[in-house]
Amino acid sequence: MSKIDPHTAASAAKETALPHGAAARRGPFRAGERVQLTDERGRMNTITLTPGTAYHTHKGFLNHDTLIGQPEGSMVESNVGQQYQALRPLLSDFVLSMPRGAAVVYPKDAGQIITMGDIYPGARVVEAGVGSGALSISLLRAVGDSGYLHSFERREEFADIARGNVETIFDGPHPAWKISLGDFQDQVVAQEAPGSIDRVVLDMLAPWECLDAVATVLAPGGVWINYVATVTQLSRTAEAIRADGRFTEPDAWESMVRGWHLEGLAVRPDHRMVAHTGFLMVTRRLADGVTGMTLKRRASKTDFAQEDLDAWTPAAVGERSVSDKKLRRAARDASSTVQTRRNISQAEADEAHGTLPEH
Template structure:
């Protein structure tokens, strides 16, 4: 293979397991076409095959061998931009079994759960594999990602999507990844695994707090992804009541585009609003507990109507006889 010129970069090393390629487009790669109205089309390049749309067709052979970042015209005059899809673009257009974790939340998980190269991470459940791709890229080939999924059909979709993104074939998978079909609340304790991070994306993550605590090393992080306020409250209070975690931090991220044309600078008409809540907490060392909070909860926060988990320093409040009159 000829040496690249000073203004060229070689292809990304295969053993980096990045899911990214440099250089000319090649057969078997996926490309992303964007038309003049911003509509997106993703497909795999196959020699001799055609891409069809309402603007005619394109020959795959006319794309293979060209450097990405070019415009091409279809047989009926439609114009398309041609690029390799980014990870953030791939996950929102890939086939789905379960709903995917969107890039704005995946980015928050990778950054604020501090997923690092070489980390040992537990993920439950795997869904369609969107977050799995981000986690695998973050831990790298020398880390480890152990994923759990209760439903075989979702696991099958995830396997195909992860293989498609990282360019594997047949039974080959990312060397850092293992996927188990089963309930993480049962499988994780039985495995006796130790992990730096535990990521929970499930209907009742509070049921897995004990299993996460047992698996996490001191200083490790549990990160929980939940969609509703009732789930948010239950998981935060369960983490507090456990006593082996720092004060949980809960948040959500909202993304708003901006329209910029000359003097017409304004927020976009569409925005990516609520998708889910994220919660993180750090594991205390064995036998250590978080110091009691000096700030008292708001009046009524843990009143008679509250029936969820209760922190150890919050007493059960008696019924207010005045309120019953």
């Protein structure tokens, strides 16, 4: 009998053991999956392929059966000749078009959370709250089948929506995902062992209320990343982390994405952009018994000597002084301009009423 090369067998096993949900992203369109249709003007609509039904618009209809079995990237026509480009939605497309019960974490922020939070394959992660499941999908893709994501949500209806969205994009339940109902700070310490979690991701109104729970379950060196909407939340969370002493100095930022218009030589920024959506703040758990460092900061104004303050003059920083004479002349010029405009307006009004003065 011929011996089987273990390396060849391992390679074959890897090819057949695809990550969960990967098979649904390949091959021809199948009934029940979502397809993104783009018309000739660039307008996009997402439909769920259902045999025997049709997609209707003011420009005719397109039978779903026309798409089922076609390769991804096909061009199809409606009954009146309207052309559509058919592709599977990308994750960013899916998140913005999926059913939602709460505001979603935008793709630009989810990408930052995955990268700056160092979410890696096999990591053990907890998150709260789940909302509509947008961030959960990104986290599951990052941790993979061998990882672990435990999501906490207070509202059952949100959990149901998130569950449906996750199962839609992964073509079924994900083996690494667990979702629980209840308050995060109570449930996480009851369900997760101390120091057993690698990463904590919180998207909630008051993350500072979860300090003890996060410090309990997060392993030394683990990352805690917060997504908050307002400056007040950001400030209060940062000060609570500093006062607690079990974490490193927090680091915060926001990201903005501006698209570009590309058409021939008309290459310019888009007039609209995805600007502020939320703030991200990251900190790390220190070892037990260690107190976080108080970072040395620049001295405030009161810490400077008087001679330093005396040297801090407008001229010293390159600001050109303006003489009183020039200021008076500028004031006269401004008044003269205003008076001239008034005179012209009055003359136009008099002419309209036939009351011009005689010369």
